[in-house]
Amino acid sequence: MRSLASSLVLLLAATGAAEACEPPRLDASTRIDGKRHVLLFRGVPSPPPLNTSFAVEIAVCARDGASVAAPRVDAWMPAHRHGMNYRPSVVARAPGSFRADGLLLHMPGRWEFVFEVGGERLTATQTLD
Template identity: 40%
Template sequence: MRIFTGVILLTLSTTSAFADCGTLNAPTDQQLSSKAYQLQYRMEPDGLAVSQDFSVLFEVCKSDGTAVEGTPSVDAYMPMHGHGMNYRAQVEKLGDGKFRATGFMFHMPGKWQFKFDINEPQGSEQLTADHMVK
């Protein structure tokens, strides 16, 4: 019983640390996590369409619930075609682990993959999310 209680407490403490982070209220399919990081993102404007400019607002927190110190990068890639966008996104630091990436436009329909690269002193990690663009 003690081991079971310990597992529950560890799970709750990890969940509550991450809960302190997510203030974007992003849809669940726009929330990524690993052992080290939690990331939420949303597109502005909402939804994706071919040849439409958009930006990505995102928030990154460490597993202890604190904001990352550096500035992550974000890009988009088409795995089936082996190429990315025709544009390079620029990331602006907004504070408290929040960022805005501008300069996105998907030039063709299909499966696109967002790649969020987080580089911190404790190590680097890439979180990815797939989206279909019609």
């Protein structure tokens, strides 16, 4: 007879449950749970200002424990099918910690933040008044 623990392991394997990982601490951030990564981000300042350049701080970990390369950062408006007019630059600050500078949201409405990390796309929406 199988133990409860081994049954749970089989169940987790069968459902493809993701391994946990913990990104570097980032207070007051938004969390995105991807299939292969967990990502935290916050605007600096937060919430992001309208029509003014701002930064985004990012903390991310890979569920398989691999080190994470700098994510690509973008934002776009799904309703209008356009992105920003600027391309942010991303720098690493510490393992798993990054900062993107030069984001600018040029109109109010619903914006989607898009992070691409290790081939995985992670998104979160934020409405700007």
